[in-house]
Amino acid sequence: MAEPMGFYTDTTVCIGCKACEVACKEWNQLPSRNGGQTTLSGNSYDNTRALDGIHWRHVKFVEQFTDDRKDGRWLLMSDVCKHCVQAACLEVCPTGAIIRTEFDTVVIQSDACNGCRDCISACPFGVIDINPASGTAQKCTLCYDRLQAGMQPACSQACPTESIQFGTIRELKDRAQKRVAQLQQMGEKRAYLYGADEKMLGGLNSFYLLVDRPEVYNLPPDPQMPTRNLKLGSWFSVLGAVLVSLFGVINFRNRGAEERP
Amino acid sequence: MNTPPSSTFFSAPPDWSWLVVLYFFVGGLAGGCYFIAVMIDFLGRPTDRPLARLGYYISFPCIVLSGILLTLDLHRPLRFWHMLIESNTFQPMFKPWSPMSLGSWALTIFGLFSLIAFVSALSEEGRIDSPRARMWRPPAPVGAVISIIGGLLAFFVAGYTGVLLAVTNRPIWSDSPLLGMLFVISAASISASLMLLLAHRSRWTMPGVNALHRLDGWVVLLELIVLIAFLVSLGPVFRALVSAWGVLLLLGVIILGMGIPLALFWRRDLLGEHNVLGIAVLVLIGGFLLRLIIVFSAQGV
Ligand code: SF4
Numbered sequence: 001m002a003e004p005m006g007f008y009t010d011t012t013v014c015i016g017c018k019a020c021e022v023a024c025k026e027w028n029q030l031p032s033r034n035g036g037q038t039t040l041s042g043n044s045y046d047n048t049r050a051l052d053g054i055h056w057r058h059v060k061f062v063e064q065f066t067d068d069r070k071d072g073r074w075l076l077m078s079d080v081c082k083h084c085v086q087a088a089c090l091e092v093c094p095t096g097a098i099i100r101t102e103f104d105t106v107v108i109q110s111d112a113c114n115g116c117r118d119c120i121s122a123c124p125f126g127v128i129d130i131n132p133a134s135g136t137a138q139k140c141t142l143c144y145d146r147l148q149a150g151m152q153p154a155c156s157q158a159c160p161t162e163s164i165q166f167g168t169i170r171e172l173k174d175r176a177q178k179r180v181a182q183l184q185q186m187g188e189k190r191a192y193l194y195g196a197d198e199k200m201l202g203g204l205n206s207f208y209l210l211v212d213r214p215e216v217y218n219l220p221p222d223p224q225m226p227t228r229n230l231k232l233g234s235w236f237s238v239l240g241a242v243l244v245s246l247f248g249v250i251n252f253r254n255r256g257a258e259e260r261p
Numbered sequence: 262m263n264t265p266p267s268s269t270f271f272s273a274p275p276d277w278s279w280l281v282v283l284y285f286f287v288g289g290l291a292g293g294c295y296f297i298a299v300m301i302d303f304l305g306r307p308t309d310r311p312l313a314r315l316g317y318y319i320s321f322p323c324i325v326l327s328g329i330l331l332t333l334d335l336h337r338p339l340r341f342w343h344m345l346i347e348s349n350t351f352q353p354m355f356k357p358w359s360p361m362s363l364g365s366w367a368l369t370i371f372g373l374f375s376l377i378a379f380v381s382a383l384s385e386e387g388r389i390d391s392p393r394a395r396m397w398r399p400p401a402p403v404g405a406v407i408s409i410i411g412g413l414l415a416f417f418v419a420g421y422t423g424v425l426l427a428v429t430n431r432p433i434w435s436d437s438p439l440l441g442m443l444f445v446i447s448a449a450s451i452s453a454s455l456m457l458l459l460a461h462r463s464r465w466t467m468p469g470v471n472a473l474h475r476l477d478g479w480v481v482l483l484e485l486i487v488l489i490a491f492l493v494s495l496g497p498v499f500r501a502l503v504s505a506w507g508v509l510l511l512l513g514v515i516i517l518g519m520g521i522p523l524a525l526f527w528r529r530d531l532l533g534e535h536n537v538l539g540i541a542v543l544v545l546i547g548g549f550l551l552r553l554i555i556v557f558s559a560q561g562v
Binding site: 237251 | 264265268269272274275276297300301304334335336337338340343344349356358359360361362365416420421424425427438441442443444445446449469472473475476479480
């Protein structure tokens with residue numbers, strides 16, 4: 001296996017230009033929404049709004065302003081599939097369409113997917129959705145086709161500020177930690193890495209440098225694997241079956257003892 | 262920004278809709294009617310045989326309908342077989358830790374058991390001429406083995422849907438481990454109710470009807486307790502149900518589908534001869550609404 005590859009996204013240098021979104025759409029030939037007619041969100045410059053089957057990159061615009069709008073800041077973050085080391089989507093996929101590649105990334109094989117949508121509800125980050133053009137679940141492939149050809153993903157290549165950086169996870173973590181230290185030293189004490197260590201789903205192969213709580217960026221503070229409920233849920237179901245059987249035995253055994261309903 | 266009560270609030274809804282709600286109901290009936298019929302086969306008197314046959318007669322069409330509903334719900338229905346066979350390698354596709362994968366196999370195999378019981382019931386009634394098929398149900402030894410395996414699969418089919426919802430990252434569904442248990446018990450209550458409804462219509466008076474009626478009462482009580490435990494186990498996520506869905510849950514499921522039927526069990530003279538009918542209809546409505554609310558409420562948050 002090649003070395004694990006991924007993205008490190010430094011949100012502090014993102015300028016919200018959406019070049020990554022455009023590059024992703026172009027390279028992956030993703031259709032436009034609404035037949036190409038512009039629909040505005042009406043409350044933000046963020047008109048993409050969310051990741052879905054035809055938006056595999058989404059630049060989030062977090063607008064933090066005081067009520068009188070005298071003070072404020074923008075938090076910008078280019079969101080994408082996290083290519084989790086322990087991937088919830090891959091875990092539940094019943095068709096085997098979701099695979100882990102030799103680059104330790106997570107890819108949905110569109111020709112195997114039958115559109116059951118189990119992965120959509122399993123992903124803790126709300127990344128996957130159905131692409132209406134294919135009728136299958138789709139998301140970022142971390143440009144698997146480009147990686148196999150020795151190229152870097154379209155989005156990181158297009159990013160003009162190097163907010164999105166591509167490389168081996170080892171190297172990216174190193175770079176990211178240095179950047180956090182630099183920011184801290186400059187007085188940005190809130191800087192930290194989200195998903196870089198193994199505690200979060202074994203590590204996110206697309207991790208972030210953030211300067212506010214995860215939920216401010218619409219990221220889960222504590223994402224979990226869906227199978228956390230499997231054992232206990234199954235045992236409780238067995239208990240339910242045992243209780244129903246027990247009631248059955250009791251009622252059918254002494255049925256002669258009582259009058260008709 | 263307010264912190265949501267659970268990290269599950271950052272996931273996306275899968276848009277499982279009416280087809281899935283219907284499947285949860287019909288699949289519950291398929292499993293529930295089968296295991297009740299098996300219980301009657303083992304514990305009932307010879308006069309109760311028509312009641313057991315009724316269970317198998319409901320189970321098989323329901324499991325066929327379940328397969329159709331699930332296939333139609335796929336965005337690529339013609340690829341339904343990818344659930345069982347890996348499309349690239351043509352090897353069996355089986356992931357025991359994925360409830361949807363396990364469930365696909367269970368539905369397929371249970372469908373076979375349900376068909377066997379269906380045919381056996383038909384032959385017992387003389388509707389098809391196959392004396393051998395009569396041995397596929399108890400008390401014949403082969404039939405006993407078939408029924409035990411089929412009964413276990415029936416419980417699985419009735420309950421795995423709840424576990425499937427729990428093994429996601431959606432709010433409500435994955436914030437409690439009790440959904441599978443709730444679905445198993447609810448499958449028993451709706452199945453007993455449907456069987457009673459049909460038995461009542463045919464004016465059957467065998468002792469099994471009485472036993473089934475009492476079983477239904479106990480199961481509805483158990484279901485109410487487990488539903489309350491489920492709501493409590495949601496903890497702070499309960500606030501996601503403070504909505505129109507929550508009101509419907511209280512009025513349609515807890516009061517109409519459980520409270521009133523329990524009152525009718527207790528005061529048998531309340532509706533006179535329509536008592537059994539009233540209970541059965543209300544429990545069926547409650548069971549349907551329960552699935553509807555669980556499916557839709559978690560996708561609206
Ligand atoms: S972020 Fe979601 S879609 Fe991407 S690998 Fe993780 S679980 Fe799968």
